[in-house]
Amino acid sequence: MEEMNAQQTASPGADIVRLVREDSAAARLTRLSVLKEQFPEMDVEGIIAESGVPDLKKMRGKRDTYFFSDQSMTEAYAAHLFRIEEKDLLKLIAETVRDESQTYPRPTDARVFLGAPFNVAEHDLADTLERLAASPEYNDIRTCTASNGALYLYSSKYLGEAYAESLAEWMEVGQKENP
Amino acid sequence: MSTYGYTGRILRVDLSSGKIAIDDTLKYKDFIGGEGIAMKIMWDEVPAGTHPFDPQNKLIFGSGPLCGTGVPCSGRTNITSLLPSNPFYGVTSSHMGGYFSVAMKYAGWDMIVIEGKAPSPVWLRIEDDKVKIEDARWMWGKGIFDTQAMVASFMGKDAQVAAIGPAGENMVNLSVIRTGTSHSAGGHGGIMGSKNLKAIGVRGTGAVKIAVDSKEWLELNRFMMSIIGANNQHVVPSSPQPWAEYTDPTSRWTARKGLFWGAANPPVETGECDPHDMQSVGLRTMKATFDLGAGAEKYTVRMGGCAHCPIRCHSQLKVPQLERYGMDPYVSNTCMGWSSPRGVMFKGIKEFDGHGEDSSIVGTAIGTTLADDLGVWCNYGQIGRDLNYCYTNGVFKRVLPAEEYSSIRWDLLEKGDANFFFDFYNRVAYKKGEFSHIADGSYWIAQRWNLGDEYWNNKDMKLWSRLGYPVHHSNEAGGQVGALISCFSNRDAQNHSHMNFIGAKLPVKILKEIAGEIWGSPAALDAPNNYTPMNEYKARFVKWSLVRTMLHNSLTLCNWMWPMATSPLKERNYRGDTSLEAKFYSLATGINISERELDEAAARCFTLMRAITVRQMQSFDLRKDHDQTTEWVIHREKDKSGNELPQFTPGTIAMEKEDMELGRTLVYREFGWDEKTGAPTRACLEKYGMPDVAEELGRRGLLPT
Numbered sequence: 028m029e030e031m032n033a034q035q036t037a038s039p040g041a042d043i044v045r046l047v048r049e050d051s052a053a054a055r056l057t058r059l060s061v062l063k064e065q066f067p068e069m070d071v072e073g074i075i076a077e078s079g080v081p082d083l084k085k086m087r088g089k090r091d092t093y094f095f096s097d098q099s100m101t102e103a104y105a106a107h108l109f110r111i112e113e114k115d116l117l118k119l120i121a122e123t124v125r126d127e128s129q130t131y132p133r134p135t136d137a138r139v140f141l142g143a144p145f146n147v148a149e150h151d152l153a154d155t156l157e158r159l160a161a162s163p164e165y166n167d168i169r170t171c172t173a174s175n176g177a178l179y180l181y182s183s184k185y186l187g188e189a190y191a192e193s194l195a196e197w198m199e200v201g202q203k204e205n206p
Numbered sequence: 207m208s209t210y211g212y213t214g215r216i217l218r219v220d221l222s223s224g225k226i227a228i229d230d231t232l233k234y235k236d237f238i239g240g241e242g243i244a245m246k247i248m249w250d251e252v253p254a255g256t257h258p259f260d261p262q263n264k265l266i267f268g269s270g271p272l273c274g275t276g277v278p279c280s281g282r283t284n285i286t287s288l289l290p291s292n293p294f295y296g297v298t299s300s301h302m303g304g305y306f307s308v309a310m311k312y313a314g315w316d317m318i319v320i321e322g323k324a325p326s327p328v329w330l331r332i333e334d335d336k337v338k339i340e341d342a343r344w345m346w347g348k349g350i351f352d353t354q355a356m357v358a359s360f361m362g363k364d365a366q367v368a369a370i371g372p373a374g375e376n377m378v379n380l381s382v383i384r385t386g387t388s389h390s391a392g393g394h395g396g397i398m399g400s401k402n403l404k405a406i407g408v409r410g411t412g413a414v415k416i417a418v419d420s421k422e423w424l425e426l427n428r429f430m431m432s433i434i435g436a437n438n439q440h441v442v443p444s445s446p447q448p449w450a451e452y453t454d455p456t457s458r459w460t461a462r463k464g465l466f467w468g469a470a471n472p473p474v475e476t477g478e479c480d481p482h483d484m485q486s487v488g489l490r491t492m493k494a495t496f497d498l499g500a501g502a503e504k505y506t507v508r509m510g511g512c513a514h515c516p517i518r519c520h521s522q523l524k525v526p527q528l529e530r531y532g533m534d535p536y537v538s539n540t541c542m543g544w545s546s547p548r549g550v551m552f553k554g555i556k557e558f559d560g561h562g563e564d565s566s567i568v569g570t571a572i573g574t575t576l577a578d579d580l581g582v583w584c585n586y587g588q589i590g591r592d593l594n595y596c597y598t599n600g601v602f603k604r605v606l607p608a609e610e611y612s613s614i615r616w617d618l619l620e621k622g623d624a625n626f627f628f629d630f631y632n633r634v635a636y637k638k639g640e641f642s643h644i645a646d647g648s649y650w651i652a653q654r655w656n657l658g659d660e661y662w663n664n665k666d667m668k669l670w671s672r673l674g675y676p677v678h679h680s681n682e683a684g685g686q687v688g689a690l691i692s693c694f695s696n697r698d699a700q701n702h703s704h705m706n707f708i709g710a711k712l713p714v715k716i717l718k719e720i721a722g723e724i725w726g727s728p729a730a731l732d733a734p735n736n737y738t739p740m741n742e743y744k745a746r747f748v749k750w751s752l753v754r755t756m757l758h759n760s761l762t763l764c765n766w767m768w769p770m771a772t773s774p775l776k777e778r779n780y781r782g783d784t785s786l787e788a789k790f791y792s793l794a795t796g797i798n799i800s801e802r803e804l805d806e807a808a809a810r811c812f813t814l815m816r817a818i819t820v821r822q823m824q825s826f827d828l829r830k831d832h833d834q835t836t837e838w839v840i841h842r843e844k845d846k847s848g849n850e851l852p853q854f855t856p857g858t859i860a861m862e863k864e865d866m867e868l869g870r871t872l873v874y875r876e877f878g879w880d881e882k883t884g885a886p887t888r889a890c891l892e893k894y895g896m897p898d899v900a901e902e903l904g905r906r907g908l909l910p911t
């Protein structure tokens with residue numbers, strides 16, 4: 028994530044900055060391609076870079092470049108949206124799982140991807156999990172099942188099998204039995 | 207001496223003589239309030255060897271100096287007495303939320319001490335200074351809901367009522383005292399029953415005076431509101447939110463766009479709930495779906511709770527199907543209140559009576575209504591596991607007369623038909639047959655039905671101690687920290703001071719940093735299910751948790767929220783403020799006290815509870831006679847493939863025997879108790895300003911040598 032140069036805010040950048048901030052407040056990333064359509068005569072990226080507003084952040088993906096304001100959206104949430112926008116479900120799931128296995132650390136409840144902001148359809152999730160299991164690039168992504176049948180994912184780079192299993196059991200069953 | 211914070215008065219009611227007296231609270235102020243003062247009264251006035259149901263036993267309803275002041279989450283009532291389900295009738299406290307203690311304060315009473323036994327059923331009517339013992343013969347036999355309505359019909363609907371149901375009247379060991387629609391104090395219902403006391407109604411028209419000017423008070427309140435989280439002080443949301451850096455699907459901060467109080471008119475969306483938005487604090491904890499599953503959304507009218515609580519952790523539902531069973535469709539509860547009936551239906555609630563996919567919610571609502579009306583306690587979920595064990599292992603077949611066994615509706619239990627609840631709770635509350643002893647408590651059924659080691663040491667039974675109580679945030683909560691915390695009570699530990707911190711849902715790295723700041727080293731906290739051997743910092747964490755919970759029960763604050771060790775604020779690096787209790791106490795009472803001094807006062811109260819336990823057990827070797835766990839706690843676990851997981855490897859919560867003994871020693875040291883036996887020493891009791899306690903224990907030969 029790159030931070031914009033901190034310089035004075037001025038027109039014509041002001042409109043663009045306002046737009047990005049509005050999008051972020053509405054929990055959306057702003058796509059460079061969309062900005063270019065709205066401001067066809069302008070070097071949008073250059074203007075943002077020179078606008079000098081420290082809250083604007085940029086993420087460069089394969090499909091597009093995205094902006095958000097960290098006044099109303101955390102980098103963590105923006106990272107989710109970025110992965111969603113990039114429409115690479117394998118990567119979305121694998122990177123989210125790796126993040127959680129490393130950060131908290133904990134395995135990831137597969138049902139998380141069915142809810143907002145991911146909103147992956149159930150059949151897409153099942154299909155993606157199958158493809159994940161067969162993909163060498165993501166061979167650290169493993170699954171385990173709690174005793175109530177709930178499926179969890181974890182990265183073996185950060186969690187061992189027995190550990191991931193015990194955490195999944197705790198999250199899924201243990202906590203509910205010990206309210 | 208000023209009475210700011212305190213009302214300064216204790217109401218004493220002797221039901222044997224009918225005498226009503228007033229005592230001075232401030233002579234007890236070294237014991238803070240609530241549970242602390244109650245321990246002092248129990249020590250001074252209830253002789254060793256008293257049975258819980260003897261008239262000499264006392265039943266003490268306590269509020270504290272912060273109750274009724276408007277401090278967030280300060281509406282809890284502490285109830286202290288002897289516990290009939292404990293083998294030596296240990297002194298314990300149970301707790302209710304609601305508005306009862308606040309009404310006590312507004313009526314001018316810090317505590318209500320009930321002693322003696324009325325010759326026939328009575329209820330106690332308190333309207334400010336006017337206190338009357340009223341005839342309750344007509345109320346006797348009624349459920350708690352009807353009783354509350356009857357008292358309200360005399361006193362008005364703004365009266366707060368604490369009452370027992372048939373279980374309490376019949377002196378069932380596992381019975382509750384309940385106030386409001388869903389606030390139950392477990393374990394002491396039978397004490398009220400033994401005293402022929404059906405209910406207490408309180409109406410207060412006064413106020414609680416605080417020492418400080420309102421500006422300073424409001425500022426501190428505002429600060430508190432800025433660092434408060436969701437229920438259990440969970441400080442991250444359960445699903446990704448634009449404002450949140452972290453999430454955890456197990457968090458009680460369940461609000462999100464698209465999740466509604468679906469039965470409100472119009473439905474209320476819980477929404478994003480940015481932590482900087484004070485107006486949405488009460489929407490953060492959507493507990494109905496958390497406790498009951500997604501299907502509860504459409505039944506949720508709103509979230510309710512205790513006086514002066516912005517969090518509201520009690521789900522209030524409208525379940526119209528209940529009318530079919532002659533029940534009020536409005537039903538409310540939280541946590542164990544919902545899950546314990548589900549534990550009784552241990553084969554699951556399946557489709558019944560044509561309720562289809564709503565069967566589980568309708569069935570649970572039937573169970574919770576019956577338990578709450580009849581006043582049955584679950585011993586923190588243990589009653590369901592005991593039922594499961596005795597049914598599955600053929601104990602009932604062995605110990606029940608054949609006719610009784612065959613009269614029980616096991617067919618409903620097997621089918622997952624929630625009509626089983628009618629059979630179960632009625633037998634228990636009315637003490638019908640041998641089966642009803644299931645509600646004597648685990649220790650007593652183990653004796654009576656000769657359940658043996660297999661029962662005690664069975665991991666699935668979750669029995670923590672041979673004193674008959676189960677896990678309650680034990681070794682699964684911080685390894686030795688939760689394990690040791692669970693060793694010092696006379697019932698389930700009911701301690702959330704450690705759990706609110708461990709379970710705040712922040713990454714372990716951040717929690718370890720905060721642990722280092724509070725207890726001296728990040729080594730005070732391990733990652734969940736990845737424990738390291740015992741150390742002195744964990745012992746400090748244990749002492750702090752025991753002391754803070756005693757403090758909250760004395761002030762009286764909700765330990766399901768307090769202490770505020772963390773916050774949801776990134777700009778504070780997720781730090782909370784552990785000095786808030788002392789700051790509020792100082793402002794409310796005008797007695798300036800530091801965080802350390804207030805913790806020491808609570809440590810005094812906890813040590814006094816320990817001294818009462820020594821006197822009751824007639825043993826000062828508490829390490830051996832009191833503080834031990836059942837065997838499963840220290841047995842190696844296996845992973846899914848059947849491989850043994852040695853203690854202190856990732857994936858096991860098993861504790862290690864010698865390490866636990868070291869843990870006990872280190873905790874005893876932190877309190878200044880005898881390191882060999884865990885009993886308070888003369889020097890320690892004198893240091894805490896209790897030479898009289900040292901004197902009596904010495905006279906009885908109960909001081910460690």
Ligand code: SF4
Nearest residue numbers: 303511512515519764
């Ligand atoms: S968090 Fe729940 S139990 Fe605690 S004071 Fe609030 S409503 Fe009552």
